[in-house]
Amino acid sequence: MRKQEKAIIWPAYFDQAKSRNDGRRVPKNSAVPSPKIDEVTEAVRRLGLEHEVRLEMGYPKTPWLKTGMLLVEKKEPKEQIIKKIAKQLLKIRSQQQK
16 A cells, blocks of 8 residues: 555544644544553544554654554545544543443
């Protein structure tokens, strides 16, 4: 697959503690505190999207933190994929709290 056929997804996109300038890409009410790469991977898996995990990668704004990233197949615009992952993360977190 070519790079354009995959979207890069970072856990920082869903971090409630980050500002939009620091990399959050979803509204605060759709974000979760300190998302882990495992949770984001689980959300992508539940959506049924092909993905590839790269654990050794660091988000460009904080390259010293190796948070990992996901390469997700792009069947729709990246922003729609991000919103769907955010909804799944909220579901995963609510199930963990029960």
